[in-house]
Amino acid sequence: MATRAGPPEDTRQPIGGREGGGAATCYGVANVGPRRAALGPGGERRGRQSSSGGSGSGSQPRGSALSRGNSSGRRAGAVRREEGGEEEGRGGGGGASRSGDADPSRPALPARPPAGGCRCRDRPAGPRRRRPRRCCGRRSGAERSRGPAELPLRSAPGPLLPPPPASDLLRNLSYNKLTEIDPSAFAGLSNLQEVRLNNNELTTIPSLGPAASSVRSLHLHHNRIRSIEASQLKPYVTLETLDLSFNDITEIRNGCFPQGLHIKELYLGSNRISTLEPGAFDSLSRSLLTLRLSKNRITQLPVKAFRLPRLTQLELNRNRIRLIEGLTFQGLDSLEVLKLQRNNISKLTDGAFWGLAKMQVLHLEYNSLTEVNSGSLYGLSSLHQLHLSNNSISRINPDGWSFCQKLHELELDHNDISGTIEDTNGAFTGLENLSKL
Structure with missing residues (x-):
């Protein structure tokens, strides 16, 4: 009986360095290669040695029952994958060979990773399953459906307190005709840091009530203030900048600035100061950095x-x-x-x-x-x-x-x-x- 000649041998190089064109994925599972395997010299399919210890090349005729069984196994595996089963189409407990028999020498395929997290980190490293150099960054379908705002936190966040509005930090009443200030106008402003009362008609340093304890900058230039009294400045315990330039101050006496102030910048220029008593600024010795006394009437x-x-x-x-x-x-x-x-x-x-x-x-x-x-x-x-x-x-x-x-x-x-x-x-x-x- 004449031997039927098979097709010429496929001389193409396998893709990804594996027979049949398979390549590793993030799961570490080989993609299913071309259905046509390389043929032997006699036109027969090259098989593997059976797990039962048979000798020889283990080749089977092209139309044998074993080939048909392999095809059925692949189709069944594909059906199982589509139905979302936990078992992979190439075998359950161990790595499957080309002939459809389980190969105990190969490690078992990993189960599907749980929902959430990167799949590269969840798969175990093993032979012929090299860990990628960089994370693929892929997320599961359940994780993508949640969105970034619903991802689980690694640690509990601290208290998220909104910053106070800008209107609570600054009060600007400049360029008016104010002659006095009602402290109740600043009630409830515990975060007040800057007050601008310049270019008014004030004659004394105003009282702001409890809000004065948090004020850091007080602008009173271009008013009609005649003197500096310690009792007026005592509530400003956190004051750092005090601008009293362009007023009608005539002297700086000892005790004008009470103990406990932390003024760093003091502007007294463009007044009518003619007298500086010794020790007038001693209470500011621990904080004062800039002192302006220009455009006054100091003679000595x-x-x-x-x-x-x-x-x-x-x-x-x-x-x-x-x-x-x-x-x-x-x-x-x-x-x-x-x-x-x-x-x-x-x-x-x-x-x-x-x-x-x-x-x-x-x-x-x-x-x-x-x-x-x-x-x-x-x-x-x-x-x-x-x-x-x-x-x-x-x-x-x-x-x-x-x-x-x-x-x-x-x-x-x-x-x-x-x-x-x-x-x-x-x-x-x-x-x-x-x-x-």
Whole structure:
């Protein structure tokens, strides 16, 4: 009987490095390859050695019952998968071979992952089931149907309290004609932080009732306030910025600022202040950083008038100061900027700036100074900028800058300095860091 010739052998390379074109999925299960297996030399299907210990190649004729059984098994497996059964179409307990028999040497296929969570993390690692390098990020159908808002939490969240509305943090009543404030208007504002009452007609620092205890910024400039009373400021225990500029204040007395305040910025410019009592700011020594007293009527600064070790900026420009005595600024250990321009200063006594070891900028322009000597600048070891323009300076002592070796900028324009360049060249000896003159 003539042997029936089979089709030519399929020489294509298997997809994914497996016979039949299977490739690993997130389950670690091989996709079902082409139904036509590779044929042997005699046109017969290449099988595996049966689990019952049979010898030989285990090949079967093309139309044998075993082939038909494999086809039936695959169709049945597909039906079971479509019906949502837990058993995979390729076998239940162990890995199935091409011939449909269970292969005990291969690990069992994993069950379907539970609803929720990534499928890559749920499948066990095993031979020929390599864990993906990165998570696939896929979610089950039940998890997708819930949506991100209903996913289970890994830990209990903290209390989710809404922030207070902006209207509870700020009250702006500026640019009106208010002469007094009713404290009941601020009742219930426990979170109030900033109050703007500027450009009104107030004559005293207003009372805000219980709301004053939380206020951090109080703007009272451009009013008609005549004095500062400790009893009026005592409720403002958290106040950091107080603006009293452009008022009618005439003096700063000892005890104006009560103990317990934490004011960092105090603006008293453009008033009518002519008297500064010694110790007037001592109660603010632990907090005050900026003090503005410009555009007032101050004629004299008492010795040790400022005992503010944390103060970094002091503005005394546009006053009527004529003399700076020695140790006037002692107690300002952290001062970096001092503004004394546009006064009537004609003399700086020896030690006038002693104690200002951290001073970096000194403004003395538009005064009546006539000379520069080392005694008047004693103690300014960290000074970087010195502004002396628009004075009447006609003489610079040879050792005038001996205590200002770190000067970077020096302004001497609009003075009465005369002589040739050779005469004035020695006046700047020692200023090796000077970059602007």
